[in-house]
């Protein structure tokens with residue numbers, strides 16, 4: 001359980017010591033408090049908020065202002081986890097100046113520690129600039145959901161030799177550029193383990209990438225079973241909050257209809 005402030009140095013140390021790193025997404029103060037109490041090492045305010053909170057069918061529409069709004073809420077509930085703000089689509093792709101400005105907004109306006117951005121060799125110059133400016137970066141390679149239109153869908157990446165070699169090269173280049181961690185999303189387990197073993201200082205955080213990574217991340221709503229419908233193969237549901245919620249609300253409706261709620265203990269006397 002993380003009981004003192006987790007920093008970039010802590011994450012690097014955990015990689016060195018082979019201690020598994022835990023990361024989970026959160027988008028609001030209540031979830032932030034709960035995952036802190038559970039002792040998670042890192043919280044990602046993911047742009048997956050577009051899908052799981054805002055109801056879009058991809059992360060593409062998410063804006064910087066929405067990310068800042070939710071990261072501020074998460075920071076209000078955070079005590080010890082290292083919080084990473086996810087840079088949304090087109091907040092860093094157009095120019096290095098835009099990217100530096102938007103990344104700085106996360107640190108200055110929310111107080112979070114690091115930013116995450118998607119991409120391999122194409123973002124290496126940016127990662128160098130950000131880390132030189134004192135902005136810790138978590139990279140993200142493999143399936144990069146902001147490029148879903150380019151990739152032609154949400155598919156496992158790195159399945160042939162050329163793609164696998166490119167992923168290893170990208171990871172090494174991101175490490176050399178100064179990224180302290182890197183999400184590996186939807187990558188064959190053997191490739192993710194190989195990437196991890198090739199890296200000295202950048203921790204790999206897997207999602208759909210097997211158990212050979214330095215750490216794991218899951219979307220909180222998936223892990224908790226908040227919704228029904230499609231669930232990726234790599235998700236393990238640790239709870240079924242969908243059924244718990246529906247049952248609780250049904251009981252509330254029944255109580256109100258039967259006038260058994262509010263009971264005397266919920267009622268003020270004159």
Ligand code: KIV
Pocket residue numbers: 025044045046047048049086140183185207217219
């Ligand atoms: O946006 C997000 O939540 C993510 C995770 C799935 C890694 O990028």
